[in-house]
Amino acid sequence: MASNKIVRRPGGRTARTRAAVHQAVELLLIEGGLASVTIPAVAARSGVHHTSIYRRWGTVQNLLLDVILTSLIRVVPTPDTGSLREDVRQFAREAAHAFQDPLRAALAQAFFALPADDSASRRRYWARRYETLRPMFDRAEGRGENPPAPEDVVEHILAPLYFRRFVTARPVTNRFLDALVNDALRSSAR
Numbered sequence: 001m002a003s004n005k006i007v008r009r010p011g012g013r014t015a016r017t018r019a020a021v022h023q024a025v026e027l028l029l030i031e032g033g034l035a036s037v038t039i040p041a042v043a044a045r046s047g048v049h050h051t052s053i054y055r056r057w058g059t060v061q062n063l064l065l066d067v068i069l070t071s072l073i074r075v076v077p078t079p080d081t082g083s084l085r086e087d088v089r090q091f092a093r094e095a096a097h098a099f100q101d102p103l104r105a106a107l108a109q110a111f112f113a114l115p116a117d118d119s120a121s122r123r124r125y126w127a128r129r130y131e132t133l134r135p136m137f138d139r140a141e142g143r144g145e146n147p148p149a150p151e152d153v154v155e156h157i158l159a160p161l162y163f164r165r166f167v168t169a170r171p172v173t174n175r176f177l178d179a180l181v182n183d184a185l186r187s188s189a190r
Helices: 015-033 041-045 050-057 059-076 084-098 100-112 117-141 148-167 174-188
Strands: none
Touching: 015 041, 015 050, 015 100, 041 050, 041 174, 050 059, 050 117, 059 117, 059 148, 084 117, 084 148, 084 174, 100 148, 117 148, 148 174
């Protein structure tokens, strides 16, 4: 007797389509910046029909956000050194190092180029960002430390880091990063 169950295939056609589209977006960002990411360009580069891209993502903005969030999950490590200060210090260095990578730099620039009126997308991005780092703060609390809110620490570190890397293009040194960490932990202490 035949079963009426619907069998979902993890890693099936949908996953392959999404991976091809994401790779196309990433390559377009690296090669030509945000202006080069259009649905027709992504379709041509990925081999996925443009109607499939429109059906799944609707807009370039939604597509970019999906690529950015997926990349964040894939590449953001959560340090575990045994000390919140060292975890945050390692996080700051890894964030600074990540911007040496053309793809990570392009994704960060794309995120900040998204329309400011799209607050839901920004909230989703930052919620995911904080979620990936929350274990550092939970472990610190478990060790008896009195950790500040992850949001406060991350903002104290990433805002000046992004500004220096993408606006002023001044060098990001370990001394600069250590000062950010010290300031973040001191200013954000409960």
